[in-house]
Amino acid sequence: MMKKPNVIMFGIDSLRRDYMSSYGYHRLTTPHMDKIASEGVLFENHFSPSIPTTPAYASMLTGMDCFGTDVVALRHQGGLGNHVKTLPEILAQHDYNTTCIGFTNNPSSRGFQKYLEYEAWQPDETGRCPKAENLNEVAIPELKRLNKEDKPFFLFLRHMDPHSPYLPPRPFERIFYDGDEKDPTNQSMEPVYNFKPHADFFKSWIPQGVTDQRYVCAQYEGAIAYMDACIQHIFTTVEELGIEEETLIVLTSDHGETLYEHECFFDHHGMYDNCLIVPLILKFPGQLTEGKRITDTTVIQDITPTILELLGIETDIAFNGQSLARAIKGEELAPIAEFYITECTWMRKHGWRTPEWKLIQALEPDFHFKPEIELYHLVKDPEEIHNLASEEPEMVNVLQQRMKNYIAEREAETGRVNPIYTNIHYHGLEEGPLKSSQEAYDKLYLGSISNARKIQAK
Structure with a gap:
């Protein structure tokens, strides 16, 4: 054989x-x-x-x-x-x-x-x-x-x-x-x-x-x-x-x-x-x-x-x-028009990306003092510099709804809660969601190369 x-x-x-x-x-x-x-x-x-x-x-x-x-x-x-x-x-x-x-x-x-x-x-x-x-x-x-x-x-x-x-x-x-x-x-x-x-x-x-x-x-x-x-x-x-x-x-x-x-x-x-x-x-x-x-x-x-x-x-x-x-082989793939995105490194956020738009929603304040909701028009603004959340509230609502529907669907399929909701100790501080950007800025400290390596090893 x-x-x-x-x-x-x-x-x-x-x-x-x-x-x-x-x-x-x-x-x-x-x-x-x-x-x-x-x-x-x-x-x-x-x-x-x-x-x-x-x-x-x-x-x-x-x-x-x-x-x-x-x-x-x-x-x-x-x-x-x-x-x-x-x-x-x-x-x-x-x-x-x-x-x-x-x-x-x-x-x-x-x-x-x-x-x-x-x-x-x-x-x-x-x-x-x-x-x-x-x-x-x-x-x-x-x-x-x-x-x-x-x-x-x-x-x-x-x-x-x-x-x-x-x-x-x-x-x-x-x-x-x-x-x-x-x-x-x-x-x-x-x-x-x-x-x-x-x-x-x-x-x-x-x-x-x-x-x-x-x-x-x-x-x-x-x-x-x-x-x-x-x-x-x-x-x-x-x-x-x-x-x-x-x-x-x-x-x-x-x-x-x-x-x-x-x-x-x-x-x-x-x-x-x-x-x-x-x-x-x-x-x-x-x-x-x-x-x-x-x-x-x-x-x-x-x-x-x-x-x-x-x-x-x-x-x-x-x-x-x-x-x-x-x-x-040249055959058609099942098209992926839009998808759910998550991040849980130093900030806990999730969002929704389509070929034209990206929604970023913070689940707790971040240490860059960024707004809770960010919206970018990826075609006109591929560098994602101009946050349109306040100018396009309807688009924010549409994308939030699509994201919510998708989360509900996947939670039902897996029988588990979305892990982005449950990982509130992602930062290693053993305390719940951070209450302000200033608190995040003061507490989320990386330190030296050795400390960064230790975090990776965990």
């Missing part, structure tokens, strides 16, 4: 689709991933509707939305329930070896047979952190070990280079920047350093004296380019092992990133499109059309059913996502 295909999944943390050259970015940030896109299928409108990390990976690895996983928060109360099966659990039942790199202790990565870690936070003696190379040192020997077994394998790689702190090693820290980052007349970093909840975290990794926000954004670009170069080492190993034809490559991300937009500096909170839009690229030689680009709207919970169909594995699971294999 022929061995089933292998899967290597790059679940890259905090990678913005619009910063990848294959998606039209004006700088050549991702040449090696672009090549994979040219040899496979690229999805142009792929979304992660529930951010941040924990709910997004939960959806990615189960094929379920946030009602199906019952997970919405970074520090989720309760974890991923046994009512859902994860992709590694399903593949293990079909005689796969499964390994996860860079994602221990999180309920969203449940079910791997082997977990390996690497240094993805602390800078080395040069003040930089070669995250992707640290990952390769663990991943490439593991890839070779898996290949020696007589079973197919699923290797999941959680790259952290685009996740703050952005610390690409030389020369990548300057390949997209040629200014004076410490120019005393530039004041663009003032609002960043003045944002008390995260200021100490920023100061723990942004070099002292940096005044230009463009320099920090260039670190993000450089981190992506550095990671892309390191990822090529993994593609080369796949070629050298002679397993290209029998290996499905999946390149995607859990959510995007905010750089200097919306005053949510260098993090991934805020349900603006820079956080919700992510890449999805699939390569499977002989099975998928080369160089195909699909414009249909797709969502993160489509990934697991797609992988299973491409591997020829049938299950009786009623996924919330749909397999995208049909679209790859």
